Amino acid sequence: MNVLMYCLPLMATSTPCCAYLDAGSSSMLLQLLFGGVAGGLVFLKIYFRRLVSFFKAKK
Amino acid sequence: MVAPVFDSGSFRDPDGHVFFYENEIYRTLTTDAVHRMERLLKLSFVKKSIIEGRIIDTKILEATKIFPKDFLVTEYVLWHEKIPYVTYPFEWTFSMLKDAAYLMLDLLSGLLENNFILKDGTAWNICFYNGKPCFYDILSIDTYVEGQPWEGFSQFLQEFLYPLMIQSYQGIDFQPLWRSTLAGIPAKLCYKSLSRSSLFKKGVFKYVYLQEKLSSNKTISEATLKHEFTHNAFSKKALTNLIKNLRLCLETLTVKSDQSVWKNYDSKNSYEEQDVKEKEKFVVEGLKALNPLSVMDLGCNTGRYSLIAADIAPVISCDLDPTCVDQIYLKKNSKILPVVLNLMTPTSSMGWHLNERKDIFTRVKSDSFMALALMHHLCISHNVPLSHFILLLRSIASKGIVEWVDKSDPMVQFLLRNRKDIFKEYTWENFQHLIREHFHIEKTLPLNNGVRQIMLLSEKKN
Structure with missing residues (x-):
């Protein structure tokens, strides 16, 4: 399960945003991932939210 | 109205700021911070850490x-106990940072x-005192x-783990x-500095690769995660495991012993x-005669003379080579403060x-110096x-010991072997x-048949 958790971020496409680049969010998520299952769920939730907002914006 | 003199570097924490009064060090406290500090200083863990010198002695007044x-x-x-010299993390060696x-x-x-819990994970909160780190x-x-x-x-990854990794692995x-x-x-920078094979070393994938990929990801860096920690109950056990794993990762990091050209200098010089x-x-008789409060050993190499001087007074051992300075640190002499210092680019x-x-000479002051077998490196190699x-x-x-190294010395000849001798003076x-x-x-003592001269210098009175 842990291996799966660590692989999840690799599925994310990397799009750098320099001006507001903040190591804080990533390190928080990293801690969640190391913490176990909940971290993976949060990761999926972030992407699900992004997907929803993408379709909402289309309307 | 009397205003305290505040430390110009203590402004980040709104809970309090460091100030100086009659040669003592204090810190202001907001009301919330007072209650927190009272509870903290009563803990047996904190009391024990203070006795062991792992936390600076502190009182609420x-x-x-x-x-x-x-x-x-x-x-x-x-009120904080006064630390004689504060050195910065980039003036420490590998073992000191570790x-x-x-x-x-x-x-x-x-x-x-x-x-x-610690609010942050910065190395700036630590100094070296009595030969060991102190928070x-x-x-x-x-x-x-x-x-x-x-x-x-x-912050911990950037200020501790990544520097140790690039030193250890690369x-x-x-x-x-x-x-x-x-x-x-x-x-x-850490990720790009590591070789591909390093990816399989302990902690690199977890702490370097993932952190790099996540921090450069737009979706992740824009996400608001704060509330997830309460909703998903990121337990204390998970946090304890994180600390345990970081510790295990640190334990695997070591330095290769062949990294320095100066390390064997002590056994391979022109001395009989x-x-x-x-x-x-x-050196022993000279320092005793000078009766110094402290000695700054410039170009200390692996600390042969620092160790001798430490029997007489506290020593600040400076050298540009981190591997040499690391060897001094590992001797764990509480009277020696090792400092990585390049005199051509001092902090x-x-x-x-x-x-x-602050600059190094404001922070680290001494009433005497030793500059043994140093001058040719500055005057010949760097044209000083x-x-x-x-x-x-x-x-x-105003006083100290200096060693003259003549042009006829084999080490100077080595420095001059491929260049024009422009050093007429x-x-x-x-x-x-x-x-x-x-x-x-x-007094002056000729050594190596006068190729080197060692001089005892005292204050010149007009």
Whole structure:
């Protein structure tokens, strides 16, 4: 399960945003991932939210 | 109204600021911070850490009892034991940074057991005192709330783990990189510095690769995650495991012993055994005659003479080679403060308004110096005129021991082997003449048939 958790971020496409680049969010998520299952769920939730907002914006 | 003199580098934490009063160090405290500090200082873990010298000795005092009337500070203040010399993380060696990292994790783990946590994970909160790391930013200890993450996690990675990794895995000295950011080594720089095979080494994938990929990801960096920690109950156990794993990762990091050209210098120089003994005797007798409060050993190499001097007074051992300085640190002599210092690029004032971090000579002061087998490296390798070299010594202290290394010395000949000799003023006669302008020569001892001369210098009185 842990291996799966660590692989999840690799599925994310990397799009750098320099001006507001903040190591804080990533390190928080990293801690969640190391913490176990909940971290993976949060990761999926972030992407699900992004997907929803993408379709909402289309309307 | 009397205003306290605040430390220009203590402005980041709104809970309190460091100030100086009558040669003592204090810190202002907000009302919230007073209650927190009272609870903290009562903990047996903190009391034990203070006794062991892992946390700086601290007391809460009532301002009206120590300061004059109308002194503009908070009702309560913290008093801290004074640390004689503060050195910065990029002036430390590999083993020093590693020991400081262990201290950070040990404190975090002990604090968590008592429902406290560190607000950050910065190496700036640690100094070296009595030969070991000591945590001195007590105010950065906060109350732990179940479910919260460690906000200093990425800071810890950048300021401790990544520098140690690039040194251990790639043999790259972390000090110049650390100094350029004043905040350690960013994940991207660490990731790009490591070879592909390093990805399989302990902790690299977890702490470097993932951190780099996540921090450069737009979706992740824009996400609001704070509330997830309470909803998903990121347990104290998970946090404890994180600390445990970081510790295990640190334990695998070591330095290769063949990284320095200077490390074997002590055994491969132009000295005969008899001359070494005479030189040591001269240093011991000379220092005893000078009766210094402290000695700054410039170009200390692996610390042969620092160790001798440490029997007489506290020593600040400086050398540009981190591997040499590391060897001194590993001898764990409580009277020696090892410092990685390149005299051609000494630490200047830096940070916010060029005032946040102080230059090395403001922080580390001494009333005497030793400059043994140093001058040819500065005057020949770096074209520093003799007069400039002597002025540097005089600006450090008014007395000390200096060694003249003649052009005929094999080590100088080695430095000159592939270059034009442009050093007409580099002569023993000129050196004596220039040194008399700033010092009084107590005595001189010729070594190696006069190729080297060691001089005892005292204050010149007009």
